[in-house]
Amino acid sequence: MKENTSMPAHAGDKVLFGFWVYLMSDVVLFASLFATHAVLQGQTFGAPSIAELANLPFVLWETLILLTSSFTVGLTVYFAAKKRKVQTFLALAATLALGAAFLSMELYEFAHLVKEGHGPWANASYSAFFTLVGTHGLHVFLGTVWGMLLVVQLMVWEAHATVARRLMCFSLFWHFLDVIWIFIFTFVYLFGALQV
Amino acid sequence: MSTLQNYSIGFLLSIAFTLAAFWLVWQHVQGAALFSAEKLVVLLVGLAVAQLYVQLICFLHLGAEKQRPRWSLIIFAFAAVVVVVLVGGTIWIMYHLDRGHTDLSEIYPSGTVSPQTQDD
Numbered sequence A: 001m002k003e004n005t006s007m008p009a010h011a012g013d014k015v016l017f018g019f020w021v022y023l024m025s026d027v028v029l030f031a032s033l034f035a036t037h038a039v040l041q042g043q044t045f046g047a048p049s050i051a052e053l054a055n056l057p058f059v060l061w062e063t064l065i066l067l068t069s070s071f072t073v074g075l076t077v078y079f080a081a082k083k084r085k086v087q088t089f090l091a092l093a094a095t096l097a098l099g100a101a102f103l104s105m106e107l108y109e110f111a112h113l114v115k116e117g118h119g120p121w122a123n124a125s126y127s128a129f130f131t132l133v134g135t136h137g138l139h140v141f142l143g144t145v146w147g148m149l150l151v152v153q154l155m156v157w158e159a160h161a162t163v164a165r166r167l168m169c170f171s172l173f174w175h176f177l178d179v180i181w182i183f184i185f186t187f188v189y190l191f192g193a194l195q196v
Numbered sequence B: 001m002s003t004l005q006n007y008s009i010g011f012l013l014s015i016a017f018t019l020a021a022f023w024l025v026w027q028h029v030q031g032a033a034l035f036s037a038e039k040l041v042v043l044l045v046g047l048a049v050a051q052l053y054v055q056l057i058c059f060l061h062l063g064a065e066k067q068r069p070r071w072s073l074i075i076f077a078f079a080a081v082v083v084v085v086l087v088g089g090t091i092w093i094m095y096h097l098d099r100g101h102t103d104l105s106e107i108y109p110s111g112t113v114s115p116q117t118q119d120d
Helices: A011-040 A056-081 A085-115 A124-157 A161-194 B003-029 B037-058 B071-107
Strands: none
Touching: A011 A124, A011 A161, A011 B071, A056 A085, A056 A161, A056 B003, A085 A124, A085 A161, A124 A161, A161 B003, A161 B037, B003 B037
């Protein structure tokens, strides 16, 4: 493997740590959106709650898809460390495909809600829902674009240390999005279905 | 422990926790409730936190730091405190504000002040 000579060996740890600090600040962003959602959840202005409109098995499939993509991004890092090029590609491609599938399902859900007259402008509860889930979806979208750029970088530079580090950052980002989704699944959809 | 083993364990446990949480709620929605809604809330939070723990260890490698002090863990703990203060504090304050508003109808039973139409 060709080493990146412009950077000392321990610098990669600092980059990873810096990325970790960014993720933890993103946690605070999501915390404020979760708090907003918790407060405004019931303010539907007489309309049914999002949870009453949501199709719970559909959301379960979204969850399982994102969970599987979190596993495949782990495989990507594992194969990249073993320098198995083909497997790294396949695992990354599977991650991006699952991410795209998740996004399509979410957009379908959003489009369906808007078409039925339950857009984010209808009431405070829907605004909070679309902001929270939409912000997560935006993260997944940007992550998918980032992953596509990494595919190109893998093709051009192969097992370069810089690309390996970027893959590691990307995997942290992707796992983090999965963790956020667990809480959206629990607090927005499951709690909503319980009417609490 | 190899990382592949880590990822596999994390994946299987996460799937199990997700399906368990879904199944509990689905039973409840179908009317065949095993637990009351209050107990279910505690169970669901427990399952979510368990899954958070599994993913932090198996996927995000938290606690696997070799250097001391464990800066990643410290930053994580700080973020966790901010989240608890932010979310817990917001719900606490807004819940009491909400209660304060509904109490108005008890203070003015004649209906001279309606909480629904009153401006803040």
